[in-house]
Amino acid sequence: xxxxxxxxxxxxxxxxxxxxxxxxxxxxxxxxxxxxxxxxxxxxxxxxxxxxxxxxxxxxxxxxxxxxxxxxxxxxxxxxxxxxxxxxxxxxxxxxxxxxxxxxxxxxxxxxxxxxxxxxxxxxxxxxxxxxxxxxxxxxxxxxxxxxxxxxxxxxxxxxxxxxxxxxxxxxxxxxxxxxxxxxxxxxxxxxxxxxxxxxxxxxxxxxxxxxxxxxxxxxxxxxxxxxxxxxxxxxxxxxxxxxxxxxxxx
Ligand code: MLT
Numbered sequence: 001x002x003x004x005x006x007x008x009x010x011x012x013x014x015x016x017x018x019x020x021x022x023x024x025x026x027x028x029x030x031x032x033x034x035x036x037x038x039x040x041x042x043x044x045x046x047x048x049x050x051x052x053x054x055x056x057x058x059x060x061x062x063x064x065x066x067x068x069x070x071x072x073x074x075x076x077x078x079x080x081x082x083x084x085x086x087x088x089x090x091x092x093x094x095x096x097x098x099x100x101x102x103x104x105x106x107x108x109x110x111x112x113x114x115x116x117x118x119x120x121x122x123x124x125x126x127x128x129x130x131x132x133x134x135x136x137x138x139x140x141x142x143x144x145x146x147x148x149x150x151x152x153x154x155x156x157x158x159x160x161x162x163x164x165x166x167x168x169x170x171x172x173x174x175x176x177x178x179x180x181x182x183x184x185x186x187x188x189x190x191x192x193x194x195x196x197x198x199x200x201x202x203x204x205x206x207x208x209x210x211x212x213x214x215x216x217x218x219x220x221x222x223x224x225x226x227x228x229x230x231x232x233x234x235x236x237x238x239x240x241x242x243x244x245x246x247x248x249x250x251x
Pocket of ligand 1: 025027028029083104105107
């Protein structure tokens with residue numbers, strides 16, 4: 001079993017074969033989707049473009065829906081919600097609805113990971129760290145898979161500090177899960193880098209998010225509270241999965 005941190009989605013092999021992919025976009029797409037589902041959203045449909053999200057919503061039929069997403073961190077004009085997890089906390093507004101969702105890096109990364117592995121893609125963030133590591137370790141062991149790709153959504157095609165940090169913590173938790181079954185996975189160089197960095201900064205999640213390029217940008221445009229929220233480790237005990245069409249909480 002090999003654990004491989006992928007610093008940006010374009011570094012993910014086009015056909016990752018016998019592998020599980022976990023997509024991580026701490027600021028903010030996977031944090032927001034996990035929050036929406038924890039608030040009772042029925043399902044989330046991720047789209048690489050806002051046009052495709054609008055078109056997707058036209059097929060919602062009788063299911064009540066919301067359009068959510070961002071460009072340059074701000075709500076897409078005409079959409080109901082942006083990409084701040086705080087906008088998805090009100091279960092009165094979110095519960096029972098389908099969310100048609102598009103963001104700059106996170107939703108394209110989900111599609112790239114599904115195309116590469118051709119199996120359900122897990123969503124990870126700091127807010128569901130332990131839950132996703134447990135689910136992924138068990139799925140990998142039960143299916144005798146050869147690789148786990150921890151895919152950083154990154155920022156405009158470049159690596160992002162917050163995603164690297166989260167993958168490091170996740171890889172450490174995965175190693176503990178495998179050790180409990182007397183397995184010691186092989187770690188790629190990027191995984192060793194990520195675990196080393198996460199180990200040094202284990203107790204400083206908010207400081208990591210605040211120091212990152214995207215974290216600084218979000219603070220500049222008024223979303224400092226999103227960093228506080230996204231830095232809460234294990235706030236939720238749910239594991240969403242993307243089946244190529246929609247994201248729901250996996251049993
Ligand atoms: C993304 O997917 O690009 C991010 O989540 C952007 C953001 O909302 O900050």
